[in-house]
Amino acid sequence: MTDAQRLTVVRTAHTVIYLVMASAAFTLLYAGVSGKHGRWLWAAVMLMGVEIVVFVSSGMRCPLTAIAERNGATRTGVSDTLLPERLTRHTLVFFGPLIALAFALLAARLFWFGWR
Numbered sequence: 001m002t003d004a005q006r007l008t009v010v011r012t013a014h015t016v017i018y019l020v021m022a023s024a025a026f027t028l029l030y031a032g033v034s035g036k037h038g039r040w041l042w043a044a045v046m047l048m049g050v051e052i053v054v055f056v057s058s059g060m061r062c063p064l065t066a067i068a069e070r071n072g073a074t075r076t077g078v079s080d081t082l083l084p085e086r087l088t089r090h091t092l093v094f095f096g097p098l099i100a101l102a103f104a105l106l107a108a109r110l111f112w113f114g115w116r
Contacts, residue, residue: 007071032105
């Protein structure tokens, strides 16, 4: 497999993971605002927990970025997904506070209201 093919595989995998994790973040926010819950909420909590551990343990940088760069992605801009850079450029700045807010809302809802 060539570097270009490996890069395409990494970008595709990273894009799928990005979309799943974005969905999980919005799921957490929805649950925190609405109070609705179910197995889907716990799946989102687990996914986000794993994502946070991986991201923090990798020095606040996605490990797939390093793999993409080893296979030819450039460091200028976001080149490790198939999504447009304007969509992914500020991922941490956007999703970091959103995830913190979602977990805060979930914790507050659980503390004050239980899961009613």
